[in-house]
Amino acid sequence: MFNQVTIIGVGLIGGSIGLGLRARGLARTVTGVGRDPSRLQEALERGAVDRFTTDPQTGLAGAELVVIAVPVGSIIPVLRSVVPHLRPGTIVTDVGSCKAAVVAAAEEVTPTGVHFVGGHPMAGSEQAGIGGADRYLFEGAYYVLTPTPNTERRALDRVRAMAEGLGCRVIEMEPQEHDRAVAAVSHLPHLLACTLVNTVAGMEGSERALALAAGGYRDTTRVAAGNPEMWLDIFLANRRMLKALLDRFRSELNTIEDALEEGEPERITAWLEAARRSREGLPARMKGYLKDLHEVTITISDRPGTIAAVASILGRHEINISDLEILRVREGEGGTVRLAFGTEHDRDRAAELLAREGIPVTKR
Ligand SMILES: NC(=O)c1ccc[n+]([C@@H]2O[C@H](COP(=O)([O-])OP(=O)(O)OC[C@H]3O[C@@H](n4cnc5c(N)ncnc54)[C@H](O)[C@@H]3O)[C@@H](O)[C@H]2O)c1
Ligand SMILES: O=C(O)C(=O)C[C@]1(C(=O)O)C=C[C@@H](O)C=C1
Secondary structure (H helix, E strand, O other), rough: OEEEOOOEEEOOOHHHHHHHHHHOEEEEEEEEEOOOOOHHHHHHHHHHOOOEEEHHHHHHOOOOOEEEEEHHEEEEEEEEHHHOOOOOOOEOOOOOOOOEEEEEHHHHOOOOEEEOHHHHHHHOOOOOOHHHHHOOOOOEEEEEEOOOOOOOOOHHHHHHHHHHHHOEEEEEEEEEHHHHHHHHHHHHHHHHHHHHHHHOOOOHHHHHHHHHHHHHHHHHHHHHHHHHHHHHHHHHHHHHHHHHHHHHHHHHHHHHHHHHOOOOOHHHHHHHHHHHHHHHOOOOOOOOOOOOOEEEEEEEEEOOOOHHHHHHHHHOOOOOOOOOEEEEOOOOOOEEEEEEEEOHHHHHHHHHHHHOOOOEEEEE
C-alpha cells in the first residue's frame, strides 16, 4: 500500500494504472499531474485520480511513488523537470515502451536518494487518452521491469508490488534485451500493420476491396489505428532494433516472393506450415498468465441478448468464463465466439450445456 502515488500523464496507461490502484486500494491517494485541466477533470470523474493539478510541484508534494506515463520522447524531459521537487526516498518509475535509452538517461538525471525503476506493462490498446483507460487493462498481463546494477533493491520491490497489485505477472529483463524483444513482438507488428493498411489504401479499387474486409484484414490491422504521437516516439527510440528486424523481414518476404514467382506449391506450403506451427505454439491467451485455458467456439445468431443468454446458461451452472472473444462477425447473421474456461471439466460441461440449448459448439 502506497500513501501517495502521483501519476504524470493521465492518459490510456496512466489512467488505467490510476483506476487499478484506486479500485484495488493500493494507494491512499492518487494525484494526477498533466497539462490539460479538462482531461484531468475527466480522469477525476472516471475515478482514475483522487485529485489533480497542472502544477508538478503541488502534485509531487508527499509522493512516495511517481509514475511517468507520457510518450517515450517526453519521459526524460518530464523527469528532468520534476526531480527538483522530489524528496529523498521517492521512487520514480515510467511505463515507456522502449527502455534502454530511457533507463540510461533516467539514471543520469535522478539525484542521489531518489530511486528510478524502468517499467513497461505489456498491455494496451489502439486508443489514446483517458477515454480508453480501463481498470482491468493490466489484469493477467506481463509487466516488464528493467533494473540495472544501479537500481535500489527496495525501490524495485515496491514497483514490483505495485505491478503485482494491479494483477500483472512481473518479469525482469535487461533494458537492451527488453528493447530487442518488443521490437519483434510489438514494434514490428505495428509497423507491418501500418504498411498493410497503407498498401491497401493506395491500391486501385481499394474502397470496393475494403468493403469485403473480414477477419484477415481486421485481425492483422487493428493496431494500425494506434496513436501516431506515441508510435513516432517508439519507432525513433527503438529504430536500430527495428531496422535489424526489417532486414530479416525483407529476407522472409523474398522467400515467399520467389516461391510465388516460381509457382512452387512445395515451397509455399513449407513456408505456410512453418508459420502455422509457430503461431499455434503461442498460448491462446496472449496476455500470458492464464496459459492453460480450455476453449470452445460457438456460433451464435445476430439477435439482441444472444451473448447474455449464453452467459446466463453458464452462470446458472456456476461455470466461470475466463476469456471471451468475438472471432468473426457476419453482419445480420451472427458470428463465432471463442469462450475459454479455467478447467477442462468446466469446458466440457459448458460444451454439453450449450449444445443442449441448440447452440453449435466446437471444442478447440
Ligand atoms: N498505449 C499502449 O498500448 C501502451 C502500452 C504500454 C506502454 N505504453 C507507453 O505508455 C506511455 C503513455 O502512453 P498512452 O498510451 O497512455 O498515451 P496517451 O496519449 O493516452 O497518454 C499520454 C498522456 O501524457 C500526457 N502528456 C504528454 N506529454 C506530457 C508532458 N510533457 N507532461 C505531462 N503530460 C504529458 C498526455 O496529455 C496524455 O494525457 C507511452 O510512453 C507509451 O509508450 C503504451
Ligand atoms: O494491444 C494493443 O493494441 C497494443 O498495441 C499493445 C502493445 C502491444 O504491441 O502489444 C503496444 C505497445 C505497448 O508498448 C505495449 C503493448
